[in-house]
Amino acid sequence: MTEPDIHGGARVAGLLIELEQVARTFQVAGEDVRAVRGIDLRVRVGEALAIVGPSGSGKSTMMNLIGLLDTPSAGHYRLAGVDTQALSSQEKARLRNRDIGFVFQQCHLLPSLSAQQNVQMPLLYRGLTPRASLDAARAALAAVGLEHRLSHRPSELSGGEKQRVAIARAVAGRPRLLLADEPTGALDSATGARVLDLLREVTTANGAALLMITHDMGIARQLPRQITMHDGCINPLHA
Numbered sequence: 001m002t003e004p005d006i007h008g009g010a011r012v013a014g015l016l017i018e019l020e021q022v023a024r025t026f027q028v029a030g031e032d033v034r035a036v037r038g039i040d041l042r043v044r045v046g047e048a049l050a051i052v053g054p055s056g057s058g059k060s061t062m063m064n065l066i067g068l069l070d071t072p073s074a075g076h077y078r079l080a081g082v083d084t085q086a087l088s089s090q091e092k093a094r095l096r097n098r099d100i101g102f103v104f105q106q107c108h109l110l111p112s113l114s115a116q117q118n119v120q121m122p123l124l125y126r127g128l129t130p131r132a133s134l135d136a137a138r139a140a141l142a143a144v145g146l147e148h149r150l151s152h153r154p155s156e157l158s159g160g161e162k163q164r165v166a167i168a169r170a171v172a173g174r175p176r177l178l179l180a181d182e183p184t185g186a187l188d189s190a191t192g193a194r195v196l197d198l199l200r201e202v203t204t205a206n207g208a209a210l211l212m213i214t215h216d217m218g219i220a221r222q223l224p225r226q227i228t229m230h231d232g233c234i235n236p237l238h239a
């Protein structure tokens with residue numbers, strides 16, 4: 001069997017993400033919570049897309065499915081032409097590490113590590129040498145304007161700086177897909193605007209697709225495409 005290859009598949013199809021009637025239902029205390037209800041969505045290679053919608057509408061659940069952090073209860077999800085249902089958890093973990101970057105509202109940096117070490121960590125997991133991972137981490141931190149903060153720990157950084165470290169960590173390995181779940185939610189509007197600019201810069205530079213969840217319509221409108229979610233469904237006009 002050939003190894004699933006997001007790059008090869010994407011080149012052939014031009015489509016990075018294809019969701020077909022994807023649903024995710026959680027069982028809570030014997031009740032079904034239908035967080036995502038039969039979504040159809042296509043995202044092209046390198047496309048930038050905002051996902052907006054009220055709290056509880058299923059945005060994070062859908063993003064977790066797209067990021068291979070969770071598995072659909074029904075439907076099909078193809079990532080760069082690869083049917084994700086056929087992948088083992090090991091293959092999914094490898095695709096996630098190599099091809100998908102994540103940025104969350106809370107940065108989830110490791111508090112005992114410096115900015116540079118936080119960015120290096122996933123690259124070491126991926127099998128890069130210490131030297132290569134160091135070079136890539138420094139380049140990524142320079143790209144987000146933090147070359148002067150390499151040795152700082154998260155507690156010694158501002159909120160905006162921490163989010164920039166998280167962005168550097170997400171893109172240092174040049175993923176094909178960057179998933180950002182309310183990345184500006186904890187920031188003041190000027191810092192949030194800067195973080196949005198950075199997300200666009202780093203994804204455009206790498207030809208990566210960007211999917212960003214946001215509450216802020218002002219931010220959503222700055223991306224070329226928006227979809228809205230409501231009660232686990234995408235507004236069909238925008239899918």
Ligand SMILES: Nc1ncnc2c1ncn2[C@@H]1O[C@H](COP(=O)(O)OP(=O)(O)O)[C@@H](O)[C@H]1O
Pocket residue numbers: 026027028033034035053054055056057058059060061062
């Ligand atoms: N792990 C889970 N277990 C049970 N219910 C969940 C879980 N994750 C999300 N939900 C429920 O699914 C719905 C959608 O949640 P979520 O995707 O987090 O919405 P959003 O990100 O749009 O605020 C909510 O009703 C939420 O309570």
Ligand SMILES: [Mg+2]
Pocket residue numbers: 059060061181
């Ligand atoms: Mg959410």
